[in-house]
Amino acid sequence: MDAMLNIAVRAARQAGRIAVRSYERGVDLRVNEKGRNDYVSEVDRACEAAIINELRGKFPNHAILAEESGSSKGRDGGDEFQWIIDPLDGTTNYLHGFPQWSISIGLRYRGLMDQAVVYDPLREELFTASRGSGAMLNDRRIRVSDRRGLTGALIGTGIPFRDQSHLTTYLSMMAAMIRDTAGIRRPGSAALDFAYVAAGRLDGFWELGLSPWDFAAGALLVAEAGGTVTDLAGGDRFFETCNLVAGGLKVHQAMIERLKPFRSAELAA
Numbered sequence: 001m002d003a004m005l006n007i008a009v010r011a012a013r014q015a016g017r018i019a020v021r022s023y024e025r026g027v028d029l030r031v032n033e034k035g036r037n038d039y040v041s042e043v044d045r046a047c048e049a050a051i052i053n054e055l056r057g058k059f060p061n062h063a064i065l066a067e068e069s070g071s072s073k074g075r076d077g078g079d080e081f082q083w084i085i086d087p088l089d090g091t092t093n094y095l096h097g098f099p100q101w102s103i104s105i106g107l108r109y110r111g112l113m114d115q116a117v118v119y120d121p122l123r124e125e126l127f128t129a130s131r132g133s134g135a136m137l138n139d140r141r142i143r144v145s146d147r148r149g150l151t152g153a154l155i156g157t158g159i160p161f162r163d164q165s166h167l168t169t170y171l172s173m174m175a176a177m178i179r180d181t182a183g184i185r186r187p188g189s190a191a192l193d194f195a196y197v198a199a200g201r202l203d204g205f206w207e208l209g210l211s212p213w214d215f216a217a218g219a220l221l222v223a224e225a226g227g228t229v230t231d232l233a234g235g236d237r238f239f240e241t242c243n244l245v246a247g248g249l250k251v252h253q254a255m256i257e258r259l260k261p262f263r264s265a266e267l268a269a
């Protein structure tokens with residue numbers, strides 16, 4: 001395994017232990033509301049600190065972009081390598097005792113995703129990928145599903161619950177998307193949603209208004225599992241638009257087709 005991936009896995013496991021400990025004890029956590037329906041708990045912060053501590057110790061010159069503490073350059077001012085961290089993806093689920101949340105750590109090198117870890121400590125499922133080497137779930141290779149279109153497909157999504165400015169557009173998208181499928185799921189951890197696409201558990205996934213830490217690692221997992229990840233227009237500008245569509249080739253194509261009528265300048269592709 002790549003040495004950098006190894007360290008990222010170690011960091012994710014440490015954060016996983018911290019998160020599981022409080023989750024199983026059901027302790028009352030200190031929680032702040034950053035914005036409408038946007039919570040951060042002491043566990044999010046403790047996980048992030050543990051991850052950053054591990055990565056900074058090993059790679060002092062790497063830049064970091066982390067959900068709760070923002071972005072910082074490496075000690076030498078460099079940002080060729082950038083770690084993109086979501087210390088707890090699915091905080092709403094976590095706080096409700098709904099067992100679908102994860103830890104996501106990705107490494108970007110010169111603008112391209114290079115390493116990915118998405119870890120579900122409750123199920124002991126570790127999803128990893130290194131650019132050019134495929135994607136793994138624990139010690140087995142994973143691949144996206146080979147479904148040929150939306151008929152019978154299980155599609156994941158995220159329903160807007162904070163900024164609802166695009167809610168009406170989103171609901172129309174959902175109505176268009178659900179036709180012929182086996183159904184739509186809204187599990188609540190975008191990083192795991194991508195990991196499930198990579199493992200073929202979901203045939204496709206789309207969500208609007210994500211943040212880089214929600215999808216950085218997940219996007220590489222899907223690509224390395226043989227899938228396609230794009231913005232709404234089918235292009236590669238998803239780090240700019242933060243609206244993403246992912247799936248196996250045929251399902252992805254069909255999803256882009258269904259989403260076509262809803263593209264607008266406002267959604268920036």
Ligand code: IPD
Pocket residue numbers: 086088089090091092158159187188189190191207209210211214
């Ligand atoms: C959220 C989850 C959720 C997605 C939201 C994200 P957080 O991340 O990934 O599935 O719908 O857009 O913000 O805040 O729990 O890390």
Ligand code: CA
Pocket residue numbers: 038039040067091
């Ligand atoms: Ca959050």
Ligand code: CA
Pocket residue numbers: 086088089090190213214
């Ligand atoms: Ca997140």
Ligand code: CA
Pocket residue numbers: 044067086087088089090091
């Ligand atoms: Ca988070």
